[in-house]
Amino acid sequence: MSKKYLTRYGDNYLEEMTEAEIRQDIEDGTLDAADRAQIPAMTSDDMDHLFEIISNPQKIVSVEPGNEVVVTFDAGTLKLCVRSDIPMDRLTACVTQERALGSDSIELCHVDYSYKPIKPIISEERQTMEQVQLMTTIPVLYGAMPNLGLYTKPDGPCGNWAELLPAGKIAEAKEAQEEAVQHSIKDIVFVASSMIESGADGINLDTVGASGDADVKASLEAVRIIKQKYPTTGIEMGMAGEFNLGMHGELTFDGEILAGMYPHQQVRMAEQAGVDIFGLVVNTNSSQSLAWNLARSVTLAKETVKVAKIPVHANVGMGVGGIPLSIIPAADAVSRVDKALVEIAGLDGL
C-alpha cells in the first residue's frame, strides 16, 4: 500500500494523499494556470521542490535562514480588533502588530474599508495616523478598497451595472461604470492626500478589481495622480483576483485593455501608474487540493516576479494564494504556501 501524506483541501479539509496523487495535482494545477494565463508551467525541478514542501512531515515549515522576506499586513487594524474580537483600539493594534507580531509594516484602516466612506471622517483618520506615527517605528500605510460598488444606486449616484447588465442594458452599464471611475479617482486622491499630509508612510489600495475592470482603471488613474503629487510616498496595490473581471470590457490604461489581465500583466500596468509594491492575488479553489492550488499560485507568481521591476508581495490571506478558504486557515497549509511562494516563485514579501 502506498505511503500517504497528510495534506489539505482548499476548504481546509484534512486529507491523506499518496505521492502519485499529490504529484498529479501539482502537474494539473500548474498546467491549468499556464493555460489560463498563457505563461510557462512549472519546471520538473520546481514541481519536485513543491512536492517536498507539501509532503514535509513537519507540521510547520519555513525558509532557510537568510531567505526571510518582509511581512506586511493589509487591513492590519481590523484583524485583531474586529476579526479576532480582541477589545483594543487601532493604535494598540498597530503597536501590537509591530512589537508582538513582528510586522515589517502595517496598514492603518477604518472598519468601512473603502475610500468613499472615509471622506466624512477624514479628520478622525488623520488624528489617528498622527498618533500611530508617534508610537511606531515601522512604516505605517493608510489603506482601503476602491470599492466602486459604493457609487451605485441607492448608495451612490451611478446606475448599478450588476443589475443593468443582466437586463441587457449594456451601454447604460458601461456608462455607469465610467461615471463611477471618475467619482472613485477623486475620493482616492482626496483621502490619500490627506493621510500623506498627516504622516502616512505610504498608501495601500486593497482588493483592486473587486468591482471589475472599472475598479482597476480608477485605482491606476488615482495612483498616477497621487504619485505626481507625492513622488516619494510609497504606494502598494493589492489585487482582488487573479484576473481583471471584465464588467465593462473596453476600459484601457495607457492604451491597453484592462479586462482579462492576469498578474504578470497587471504588474506592468501597476508599474506604469507608479505603484511601488504589487500585491499579487491567486484565487484558491475550495474543491481542489493544496497541491493543486499551490501549484497554480506558484506558476502565476513566478512569471509575475520574472517580469516585474517592482517588488511583488503575495496576498496570503484566507482563500487566496493557495491558502484554504476557511475562517481560520490551518497553520500547516499557511506555512507551506508561504515557503513555496518565497522559495520557488521568488516573491519579495508576504
Place this chain on the structure above:
Amino acid sequence: MSKEDIIRDAIESMHKGNEKLAIEAMERAIAEGLDPVEILADGFSAGIREVGDLFSRGTVFLPQLMMTADVMQKVSALVDKEIASRGLTAEKKGVMVIATVQADVHDIGKGIVASLVKTQGIEVIDLGRDVPVETIIERAEEHKADIIGTSALLTTTLNEQKKLEEMLKSEGLRDKYKTMVGGAPATQRWADRIGADAYAEDAGEAVVKALALLGH
C-alpha cells in the same frame, strides 16, 4: 446546408453574440425540417456553455456573456413559436428559485448563473441577495419550484445553506425540491455534508447540474 453546418453556425453565433447569425441558423434548421429542439441543445446550448467557460477564464467579458444570453433567449422564443405552430406545447423543463443567502450581498455570480440557466428552458425566479431562508421557502412554494439554488460567497454565510436543508426537513418539504449550492466556499463535500442534491462550481456547471436534476 447540412445539420452539422447549422450547428457550427449556431455555436459561432453564441461566441459572437450575433443575433442575426443565430436567428438565420435556426430559421434554416426549421426550413430544412430539422428538429429545432435538437439544434437548440447541440448548437446554441453547447455554444453558450463554451462562452460561459471562456468568461470564467477571463477571455470573454460580462457584457458579451450577457449579450449572448440575450440572443439565446430570442432563439428559444423562435423555437417555442415553431413548436406551437406544430400544435405542440414547448417543454418547460422546470422552475428554479435562486437567491444569495441572508447576510450576503454578493450577487454577480448568482446573477450569471440565473441568466445562463434561463437560456436552457428553465424558468428562473431570482430572489436577489441577502434573502432569509424563510423567504426562499415561501417563494419556492408560491412558484411551485422544482429546484432551489442558493449562493454564499462568505464562510460566515455558508451556514445558511445548511439552515435551508434543515428547515425544509422540519417543515416536511424536503422531498418536494431538489437543492443546489454554490459560491466560493461551497464544495461537493459541503453539499454532501448538509444533504444538498447538487453543487456547482461555476455558471456552466450550474446549467449542467440543473438540467441533470430535472432529468435532462
